[in-house]
Amino acid sequence: MMRLGVGFPAWRSASSPWWHPRAAWAADFMRDRYARGGIIRPAVDMLSVTRSSSHWLSGPNGVFQSFDVNALARINGRGAYIGQQATSLLADGNDLSTGSWSNSTSATATSLGTMALGIFKPCAISTSGASTNSRRQQSATGGAINGQPIAVQVYYQAGTSRRIHIRNAPSNSGPFSTCAGPVDNPFETVSELAGTITQRAVTLLPDGVTYLARWVFTPNYDGNYLFQIGASTAVNGETLIVLGVEARAGSFSTPFYSTTSPAPTRFASAVRAVASGSEPFAGFSAANLQTKLAVLCVANISFVGDGTTRYLFEISDGTTQNRLRCYKNAADYIVAQVLIGGANAGSVTLPTAITTGRLVIAVTADPATGIYIRDNRGLSAASALSSLMPSPSILSIGSSPASLGYLNDTIEQLQICRPLSQAECSAWAMAA
């Protein structure tokens, strides 16, 4: 006997497809499945991805996968990561045994000859016995600008030493901003003589042995950025195992990425569905869909409070004059807005700023009833809407076509639907 309506949202039965019944275009990045016009399609028929570099992304188990140029950085169970360009200040960040790195006094760096977490070549850094003198290091010329943050992330494991010591400085002569402590608390002791160390976080990864420490170093000088790392021990020969180090200009971490280039650059991911013939808005060429539609979106937000604008999606006619856009603004409020002729045609803002975590939103836009937005916190907002763009031709996911406000996080799913009522939006947002 088919079970209907028990344990399922009102609009879905046990035998119905995964997409909303009124979806004209649907993408499930968590499970790598896509549909358009009610027909399952491969991703290549649905999306175009532009990114002139490879991309690394870790899955829920902490293991990284590498994605080729122009390939969507997507992992089952996590979704698609869509982010801005990021350039590391340090080369060979995933292999500290290479010549891009050097030793400070008395350190020895030995490659373990293995791979870890998919992309790292662990390196054992051993000491000569002086408590903090033995470090592996790399300097980025001109990498420090007074007052401009550097987001740092370090993957490491305990070796025979269970203590870690890190320095951020203009040179080996100091002054230094240091972090030191046991491997599970590298910020036990912090000094900030070369600049502040904020947004400190340490995580034990699912493998149970690798730690990820992240912080933002904001130098109080102009000059080089010197990064040094080693064990904090007085025992001769004790080791710390370092998997990877990345430092990039910015106030938040992005997925780890490195190459042998002096300044490894991961390009931005421009993810679009572009009209070709009647695609992707085939349904929109019919009456109504060009003038009213709904968008369902699930994303993960990892950072708030950094004053950045992050786009969830934008539908436009290829210009900035006519578009429906939805984004987190600099104050962490979710905004949905329609611009016609460059002027505001209708805008809604959810009444409470978001926090980190899973974000589910449903937006419906119909000049007859207005623009409405609803999220999974039960919050909503509504406003009048004068009109919608007549010829949508580009769907931009995780950014605007103007390369503004990359999401810098993961999208789980996105669906473009025939217009939904406020009640239908609410039901979907609470059940997704």
Place this chain on the structure above:
Amino acid sequence: MGDGRMITTYTLRAASDEDLRALLLAASTGKTWPYAWTDEDGEHIDEARVRLPYAETIEGDADPETGERNPTTTGFTLCEVALVDETDAELTAISVEIATD
């Protein structure tokens, strides 16, 4: 390059960020996806294909104490445009270096 794809990287060099941007704008003329453009939201560069401009450096004088030669800036600005499986005649004409991988 894995998977049979070819990346052509064009290095542009100019005396200032503004001059570099002018090169990108000129090379973008008539293209569906420009390398740089200006609209109501301001000035933009396509981060998916263009490495954001950075200062050109050369090896500097030796430090009298350490002997190390730290790079110094030349005053010029560089950027790279990386295209996958395509080339661009306009970029070819204005590049100081072209590399394929």
